[in-house]
Amino acid sequence: MEERMGHAQTLSVETGSCAAYTTMDALRRRPALSLLRDMAQKSAKEEAAERKEGRDETAPQEAQDAAEAPSTANGHPNGEADAEDAEAERASDEAPADEDEGEEEEAPSPEEIQAASEVPSAPVKLELKFKTYPGDQFTHDELHLGDKQVVKMYRNMLLQRRFEERCRQQYQQQNISGFLHLYIGQEAVSTGTVAAIRHGEDSVITAYRDHGLALAMGLDPGECMAELFGKETGVTDGKGGSMHFFGREERFFGGHGIVGAGVPLAAGLAFAHQYRGDEEICVGFFGDGAVQQGAFHEALNLAGLYDLPAVFICENNQYGMGTHIERAAANPDLYQQAAAYDMPGAVANGQDVFSVNRAVQDHVEMAREGQPSLLEVRTYRYQGHSISDPANYRAEGELEAQQKSDAIIRLKKYLLDEDLASGDTLDEIDEEVKQEVLDAIAFAEESDLPDESALYENVYAGEYSFLS
Ligand SMILES: Cc1ncc(C[n+]2csc(CCOP(=O)(O)OP(=O)(O)O)c2C)c(N)n1
Ligand SMILES: [Mg+2]
Numbered sequence: 001m002e003e004r005m006g007h008a009q010t011l012s013v014e015t016g017s018c019a020a021y022t023t024m025d026a027l028r029r030r031p032a033l034s035l036l037r038d039m040a041q042k043s044a045k046e047e048a049a050e051r052k053e054g055r056d057e058t059a060p061q062e063a064q065d066a067a068e069a070p071s072t073a074n075g076h077p078n079g080e081a082d083a084e085d086a087e088a089e090r091a092s093d094e095a096p097a098d099e100d101e102g103e104e105e106e107a108p109s110p111e112e113i114q115a116a117s118e119v120p121s122a123p124v125k126l127e128l129k130f131k132t133y134p135g136d137q138f139t140h141d142e143l144h145l146g147d148k149q150v151v152k153m154y155r156n157m158l159l160q161r162r163f164e165e166r167c168r169q170q171y172q173q174q175n176i177s178g179f180l181h182l183y184i185g186q187e188a189v190s191t192g193t194v195a196a197i198r199h200g201e202d203s204v205i206t207a208y209r210d211h212g213l214a215l216a217m218g219l220d221p222g223e224c225m226a227e228l229f230g231k232e233t234g235v236t237d238g239k240g241g242s243m244h245f246f247g248r249e250e251r252f253f254g255g256h257g258i259v260g261a262g263v264p265l266a267a268g269l270a271f272a273h274q275y276r277g278d279e280e281i282c283v284g285f286f287g288d289g290a291v292q293q294g295a296f297h298e299a300l301n302l303a304g305l306y307d308l309p310a311v312f313i314c315e316n317n318q319y320g321m322g323t324h325i326e327r328a329a330a331n332p333d334l335y336q337q338a339a340a341y342d343m344p345g346a347v348a349n350g351q352d353v354f355s356v357n358r359a360v361q362d363h364v365e366m367a368r369e370g371q372p373s374l375l376e377v378r379t380y381r382y383q384g385h386s387i388s389d390p391a392n393y394r395a396e397g398e399l400e401a402q403q404k405s406d407a408i409i410r411l412k413k414y415l416l417d418e419d420l421a422s423g424d425t426l427d428e429i430d431e432e433v434k435q436e437v438l439d440a441i442a443f444a445e446e447s448d449l450p451d452e453s454a455l456y457e458n459v460y461a462g463e464y465s466f467l468s
Contacts, residue, residue: 088160099262101163114162122229129338133348133359135405140418143357145195147420153195153353153422154411155429157187160212161408162430162437163221167211170441171387174230178241179257183212185382188407189285190216190313192218192356196364197283205253205262206285208243209315209381211283219245222443237457238450259320260293262286263312267299270372281309281367283360289320291334297341303372310372311363315350317381320437322393338374350379351405 081176108116140150164182171180183190197204199218214224218236227234228242235245244255253269256262266284275282275395289295291314297370303310314334318325325332338345344366348359358376363373380402384391391399416420421429 006263051128073235073406105426125394128336130335131344131346131359131362133346133355135349135352135355135410138352138354138358140354140414140420143354143361145357149195150411151415151421151425153191153427154408154415155192155433156194156216156428157353157408157411158430158433159401159436160184160187160190161223162433164211164225164439166381166441167225170225170228175441175445176242177210177230180228180387181209181241181385182383182387183381185210185402185406186315186317186350186379187212188353188356188411189313189350189377189416190460193283193285193313193352193360195265195353195358196360198280200251201280202237202364203251203253203266203273203280203282204285205266205269205282206255206289207259208257209292210243210245210255212249214245214252214255217247217250219247219250219252221440222336225345225437225440225444229444229447230449231444232450232454233443233447237454239454243314243459256460260286260290261363262296263290263296264299264302264311266312267303267308270303270308270367273304274306274370279368281311283311283313283364283366285313285315286317287320288314288325289323289328290332291337292320292328299338300337300343300374301340304343307370308372309367309370311360311367312372312374313360314374314376315379317333317350317379319385321390322389324393333376334375340407341372341374344369345372346373347376347378351378351407351410353407354409393416393444 024394058269066468068457088271140147145153164184167180167183168175170176194204194213194216204213204217208373211224214223214235223233223235224245227236227238227240229247230238230241232238234240235247240246240255243257246252246254254262254264256265263284263286266282269284273282286296300312302308316325316334320328323335331337333347335345335347344348344363346359346363349355359375359377363375364375381397382403383389412426415426
């Protein structure tokens with residue numbers, strides 16, 4: 001049952017019996033840091049003594065210890081209450097890590113343990129709200145983006161597009177080999193996101209379709225092109241190729257070829273921020289295909305459990321290789337997966353850079369307050385899955401229909417309509433960008449291939465007794 005309510009969508013679910021919802025809320029979770037601190041403080045000796053005693057006689061205590069795991073389990077707190085009330089409650093419940101220092105967590109009482117094992121006598125009705133960010137709803141002023149910044153965002157999206165158009169050509173000329181997955185069509189997602197984070201402080205990680213995000217994160221186009229050419233001046237010294245762009249200074253953590261593999265890494269990066277207490281966050285990108293993968297679910301579960309400062313962004317371009325989302329996902333409304341992990345979920349229009357920016361600003365703010373979330377961004381890739389995929393699985397006219405809402409053309413129209421730039425200025429920007437990409441190719445061509453000895457750098461290449 002679905003009912004649209006302005007920008008929010010409500011979903012009601014009725015279940016026959018759902019024991020956890022009403023009672024788990026009483027058993028408040030413990031922040032990950034306090035769990036870690038406790039673990040560190042327990043000496044091996046104490047643990048051994050506890051194990052022995054617990055087995056012998058302390059049945060109530062044992063029940064309490066056993067309840068530590070359920071106490072962190074993940075009933076959605078909203079229950080029948082309004083989602084906003086639940087959010088407010090959650091915010092007031094959670095003390096920042098440093099204030100928490102030294103406080104003893106109270107173990108759940110026997111009554112609470114008892115309550116947690118009861119089954120509600122009536123069907124449980126669950127109401128959830130998911131925020132939506134449709135296209136053409138936001139202005140740059142509302143988003144606190146300056147006039148010049150919007151022009152820069154346009155330039156950046158164009159740079160991504162022109163860079164990849166040349167990548168395709170360079171691949172055909174055999175200057176690039178190996179895999180090549182193009183991001184053309186999705187540029188508003190990367191640019192809109194980067195304009196919403198603390199660039200150079202927050203961590204960002206993505207999957208293998210990584211050129212666009214790398215350029216949005218400020219990686220040098222010449223070094224990116226050199227990476228594709230396998231040259232030593234490349235962003236990963238020519239050893240990573242298309243799928244493994246990295247930028248240490250920019251805090252861009254790749255570039256990962258295994259579907260879903262970046263999602264637990266995003267959770268790990270977010271955990272590092274939480275552990276250090278540096279108030280930075282991690283934005284983890286992945287495709288719609290990754291949501292069908294176990295690693296996604298494990299990572300979101302941990303993030304929900306530990307209140308990690310993470311924004312999980314699913315770039316739903318509708319395809320995983322040649323398989324359409326409708327044929328791969330039991331529930332193609334991917335943002336709704338958030339409910340299973342006790343976090344807010346939302347969906348944004350990935351063909352409108354302002355919708356993306358508004359959504360990511362909101363989600364980044366939540367992450368800084370210790371609330372992880374899932375944001376689905378609906379977009380579309382114009383090219384096949386990789387350079388060698390002719391995309392014959394597409395329906396006739398499908399691509400052309402999507403191109404009508406092209407994000408770069410949309411932003412260009414906005415800039416002209418709002419008088420933020422003249423047509424001549426935008427033409428000049430295009431010429432500049434094209435030249436920048438040609439310069440990147442020249443840089444890649446002139447660079448050297450890595451020395452043979454570099455094969456053994458930064459890899460486990462020692463002597464192994466079991467191999468001899
Ligand atoms: C664990 C794993 N399974 C399968 C593959 C093969 N594979 C490569 S890309 C891909 C589809 C992923 O689609 P999606 O996550 O939507 O990303 P997109 O290509 O649309 O950016 C698959 C199945 C892989 N790389 N890793
Ligand atoms: Mg996809």
